[in-house]
Amino acid sequence: MQRRKFIKNTLTGLPLILLTPTLLASCGKTDDDITPNGKTVHVIGAGVSGLAAAKKLKEQGFTIMILEAQEKVGGRLRTDRSLGVAFDEGASWIHGTNGNPITSLAQQAGMQTFPTDDESLLSYDIGGLARNNTVYSDAEDEFYAILETLMNSGNANQSFETVFNSLYPAYTNDRLWKFFLSTYLTFDTGDLNRLSSLLYDEGETFGDDERISANGYDAIPNYLATGLNIQFNQKVTKIDYSGAKVKITHNENESEADYVIITVPLGVLKANIIQFIPALPAAKQNAIQKVGMNCVNKFLLIWDTAFWDDVQYIAYTPEARDKFNYFVNVKKFHPTVNALMTFAYADYGRQTEIMTDAEIIDEIMLHLKDIYGSNIPNPSNMLRTKWQSNENSLGAYSYTAVGTEMRHFDDLAESVNDKLFFAGEHTEVDYFSTVHGAYLSGLREADKITDLQ
């Protein structure tokens, strides 16, 4: 469960090494090398899963069209550079670089990365009291020990929160424990009152260090998209697979294909934004309902000068859980930029989406002023995300909710009538909720279609 231990498991003391574009690998086949095989595949969604599938199928001779609801590629790999620094709205980290396909893809795409050093952290309690390192790390060790065994007391009908509170009532209102539960668990999974008490620790991991994108994760979708036929601003609303060809309705248009790969996020499937004719099999509909979709929002704040500690992470432990309790010091990998990135998760994350920018800044500044004093200035600018209300995502990523069984991820991946294929992070039982899971799911579905020929 390294992903869930992303603070704990990163290597310390690594030098600042940015992977450079000089490591660029070959870009695959050119159009002249490809012999068309006469079959058409339409891919719904130009996130990393859809792009990976499309690129691989194109190289196999399939005629590809990607239908994307938004105006650019990337989906949950979007980067906003409007403040002069790359703010990744979705994924920031490569979780475990050893053997992770995103490691080499990042090199090919020219995505520069920075090793995050999780020991480079200072923790503050309310009142700005610096927490003793030993107190912090002892509690952290105990927290991970509990995570390793709590599932033995879990059951299919109870949430993580219910079981944890019954076993460890003394920790329920402890601010440091609330921080761990929020930043180490909710961030990587989902709302603790909905998270499965049996399956909160599922999923495979890649080892080694974690790296954060420095110049923007969108380098990867931009790289994968090169040379692909992508139709933007095309929102798919109906897929009719009752005939020999699959008919796809997008905006006012209808198009046809031999095969369709659906990569829209789980939140979009849950909201029935796409009508399927005939209806999807019961097992898939059930899985769509049972697997959870969480909410994580990210906030980038910029100042003229930095007033915070020269460490990679600043932890703050307020009474409220899931609320601006963890700050990434962007200055560590962008030395000329005075910026912090912070987060809101679960229900508080959803609540931020109806707050004004001024309200958000007030709340964040309350925490920072408590640590650094009331004289620190307000940020000159802020960028923020609203993943829950984003109609092309309706949440951040999938997780094992109460009622989820691991077979549901396989049901989400199951093809229908050898015509409809499903990719996306939520279809990858071993690596759901990650960029690498999404990428691998796209390759998997491309192989399934190729194997049918």
Ligand SMILES: Cc1cc2nc3c(=O)[nH]c(=O)nc-3n(C[C@H](O)[C@H](O)[C@H](O)COP(=O)(O)OP(=O)(O)OC[C@H]3O[C@@H](n4cnc5c(N)ncnc54)[C@H](O)[C@@H]3O)c2cc1C
């Ligand atoms: C805040 C946040 C932080 C994250 N942090 C990390 C991290 O640090 N590391 C990590 O590994 N992973 C992280 N993830 C998860 C990772 O970003 C995703 O798992 C991955 O990008 C999903 O790719 P995908 O192709 O499955 O879906 P998407 O990228 O969502 O692609 C789906 C595409 O479908 C399009 N679409 C939706 N509806 C329609 C429609 N009706 N018609 C046509 N197109 C449609 C969307 O616009 C989108 O482009 C994070 C995600 C978020 C949101």
